[in-house]
Amino acid sequence: MHSLCIYAQPRRYRLDAMNVIGESILHPSRWSVRARTTVASTLVIAFCLVIAGLALVFVLANSLHLSALNSSEARATQLVQQLTGKSPADLDPSLLSTDSQIGIVQIVDADHRIVAQSPGTDSDLLSERILGPDESDTYGRVKKSDNEDYWLIGQGAQTPAGPVTVFVGADREPVETVVTTVAVLLAIAGPLVLGLAAFATYRLVGSALAPVERIRARVASISSGRQGERVPVPSGNDEIARLATTMNDMLARLDEGALAQQRFVSDASHELRSPLSTITTALELAHRRPDLLDDALIEDALLPEARRMRQLIEDLLILARSDESELESIGTVVDVDLDDILFAEQKRIDGISEIAVTATVAPVRVSGDPRALARMVRNLVDNAVRHSETLVHLECSEAGHEAHIVIEDDGPGIPAAERERIFGRFVRLDQPRSRQGGGSGLGLAIASEIVAAHHGTISVRERVGCGITGGGSRFEVTIPLPTD
Numbered sequence: 001m002h003s004l005c006i007y008a009q010p011r012r013y014r015l016d017a018m019n020v021i022g023e024s025i026l027h028p029s030r031w032s033v034r035a036r037t038t039v040a041s042t043l044v045i046a047f048c049l050v051i052a053g054l055a056l057v058f059v060l061a062n063s064l065h066l067s068a069l070n071s072s073e074a075r076a077t078q079l080v081q082q083l084t085g086k087s088p089a090d091l092d093p094s095l096l097s098t099d100s101q102i103g104i105v106q107i108v109d110a111d112h113r114i115v116a117q118s119p120g121t122d123s124d125l126l127s128e129r130i131l132g133p134d135e136s137d138t139y140g141r142v143k144k145s146d147n148e149d150y151w152l153i154g155q156g157a158q159t160p161a162g163p164v165t166v167f168v169g170a171d172r173e174p175v176e177t178v179v180t181t182v183a184v185l186l187a188i189a190g191p192l193v194l195g196l197a198a199f200a201t202y203r204l205v206g207s208a209l210a211p212v213e214r215i216r217a218r219v220a221s222i223s224s225g226r227q228g229e230r231v232p233v234p235s236g237n238d239e240i241a242r243l244a245t246t247m248n249d250m251l252a253r254l255d256e257g258a259l260a261q262q263r264f265v266s267d268a269s270h271e272l273r274s275p276l277s278t279i280t281t282a283l284e285l286a287h288r289r290p291d292l293l294d295d296a297l298i299e300d301a302l303l304p305e306a307r308r309m310r311q312l313i314e315d316l317l318i319l320a321r322s323d324e325s326e327l328e329s330i331g332t333v334v335d336v337d338l339d340d341i342l343f344a345e346q347k348r349i350d351g352i353s354e355i356a357v358t359a360t361v362a363p364v365r366v367s368g369d370p371r372a373l374a375r376m377v378r379n380l381v382d383n384a385v386r387h388s389e390t391l392v393h394l395e396c397s398e399a400g401h402e403a404h405i406v407i408e409d410d411g412p413g414i415p416a417a418e419r420e421r422i423f424g425r426f427v428r429l430d431q432p433r434s435r436q437g438g439g440s441g442l443g444l445a446i447a448s449e450i451v452a453a454h455h456g457t458i459s460v461r462e463r464v465g466c467g468i469t470g471g472g473s474r475f476e477v478t479i480p481l482p483t484d
Contacts (some may be wrong), residue, residue, distance in 0.1 A: 034205045042198040049193060053186040061179045068170035069138075069151060071101040076136075076155045076168040079107070083157040088116040088164060103150050103171030109164050126167045131156035133163055142169060149173060211240045215247065227255045264425055268316055275305035275312075315442040318375075319425060319449065335482070338364040338403055341374050342394045345381045349392065355385050359394040364403045367482040368454045376450040379443035380407045380475050387411035387473070398481065402456075405477040408463045414473050419460050423448040447477075454479050 028036060079095055088107045096105045096118050106126050107116040114123055127139055131154050139152040150169030157164050211234040218231045230251055233244040282301045339361045349357045366373075384392045388409035395406040414422060425445045451458045456479035463472035 034202060034209060037205045038198055038202045041201045042194055045197045046190075046194055049186075049190050053183075053190065056186070057179060057183050060182055061175065064175040064178060065151070068101045068172075068175060069153065072151065072153050072168040072170040075102055075105065076153060076166050079105070079166045079168070080155050080157040083107075083159045083164060083166070085160070087159055087161045091116060098171070100174055101170055102168060103148070103173075104167075104169040106167040106169075107164050108167065109162060115161075115164060126150070126152055126169060127154065129154070129165075131165045133158040141172070147173075208240070211244070215240075215244055219247070222251070227258060264319075268312075272309060272312060275309040278305040279309075312442070315446055318446050319442065333367055333369060335365050336368050336370045336373050338366060338373070338377075338396045338405060338479075341370075341377050342396050342405070344374075345377055346394055349381060349385055353385055355388050356391045357394065358391065360397075361395065362397045364396050364398055365482075366403050366454070366479050368479070372450045372453065376447045376477070377405065377407075379447040380405075380477070383443055384409035384411075384473070384475070401481050402478045403481055405479075407475045407477075408472055410463070410472040413462060414460055422460065423458070451477055451479070456480065 028039070031039070075095065079091070082091055082095065091107075096116060098104065098118050104121055104126065105116075105118045106114055106121075108125060108130065109115050110130060112125060112128065112130065114125065117123075122144075124144060126142055126144070129137070129139070131137060133156045135156040137154050139154060141149065142152040143149045149172040151172060152167060152169045154168075155166050157166055211232070215231045218229070222229045230248045231244050233248065234241050279302055282297055286297065342359060342361050346357045346359045349355060381392065381394070384407050388411045391410050393406075393408040395404075395408075397404050423444050425442060448458050456477060458475065458477050460473055460475050463474045
């Protein structure tokens with residue numbers, strides 16, 4: 001019994017495998033694009049060939065049938081015309097002869113006697129129905145024997161010897177032979193055409209998809225550690241070439257993102273290392289010399305560095321959320337008075353700094369996140385205070401359908417070549433002074449992200465006045481006003 005089970009299991013597995021393979025072959029959704037295209041085009045061509053073949057055979061058979069009937073009617077009309085002045089015995093023998101279309105001619109009198117007929121035919125009447133003069137009729141198909149099959153027509157005539165009926169039979173055999181031959185040729189040529197079409201479609205689709213396979217193979221070989229690789233772009237300007245170009249653009253963006261992420265991680269690690277080193281050194285010193293852990297050490301070393309590290313972590317969290325497109329969802333969108341934010345910043349700077357702050361503020365209200373907008377203004381103001389010599393100027397107003405915020409300082413200014421770069425992360429044009437002032441190089445980057453989240457723009461250029469004389473920078477922010 002155990003042996004039977006052992007031998008039965010491999011067979012069951014083979015049957016299961018065969019069933020799976022059979023289902024894969026029979027299920028079109030599991031076929032390749034090349035196979036589906038070939039099968040679809042072959043079926044369409046087969047359908048068209050069948051319809052065209054049937055139409056051709058039908059039209060050919062109908063045309064030959066009508067041609068044979070027309071020839072029969074013409075022969076019967078000739079015979080009737082001659083019989084009006086002649087007896088059947090005096091007819092032209094050529095009118096009784098047969099050809100490829102006329103199979104038989106018979107002239108029958110009123111007593112059903114054959115008075116004239118085609119040479120070589122038997123004496124059986126084609127039809128018992130006798131027609132009077134000037135009458136005509138179509139008898140349809142008449143079969144005398146296995147080899148004699150006609151389309152029969154009849155016309156009545158008045159001869160000097162009395163009334164007669166002229167029968168002319170169109171031979172069906174030549175018509176059927178031609179139609180059958182054409183049908184057989186179509187039946188033979190059809191599969192050949194289908195096979196050629198399937199082969200050509202399979203090869204053409206394969207050639208068309210070859211660049212796609214090369215692109216797929218190259219993409220499969222690209223790893224995160226190998227930057228700068230691109231997929232091959234085929235010649236031409238078809239859909240596959242545009243796909244390859246788009247994928248190369250995507251790979252370029254991914255490379256830029258990976259490099260930016262690496263720089264971000266490196267810069268963040270560098271920025272966090274400094275306060276952590278300071279705190280670690282102070283704690284190690286306090287551990288060896290507990291008597292040195294006094295208020296001065298805590299206030300001068302531990303707390304400032306801890307606050308700096310906390311601020312840096314908060315900035316990194318905001319930027320991380322902006323990278324995940326979550327910045328727009330921070331906070332609740334409400335009406336925000338920008339003039340109140342600027343007045344609050346003026347008051348704050350007056351209380352903590354010797355830098356003079358002037359303001360030209362008009363009532364301006366926008367829709368947005370009040371905490372994010374306040375953070376944006378504070379970052380710009382802190383940057384201006386950090387780089388100013390004696391004075392910072394704040395301004396907000398409405399122009400058209402936008403709110404304008406201007407923050408100016410009388411510092412050294414920003415070179416034109418660096419005005420786009422300063423909104424990047426961890427960018428500091430004067431690193432020693434920024435470190436002493438507590439800057440991490442993230443304030444302007446966060447401000448730029450907040451402005452973008454509110455569908456606005458931010459730019460910097462040389463100061464143009466507004467109560468300040470001498471160099472300096474002018475930051476301009478525009479935010480769309482709410483629509484009614």
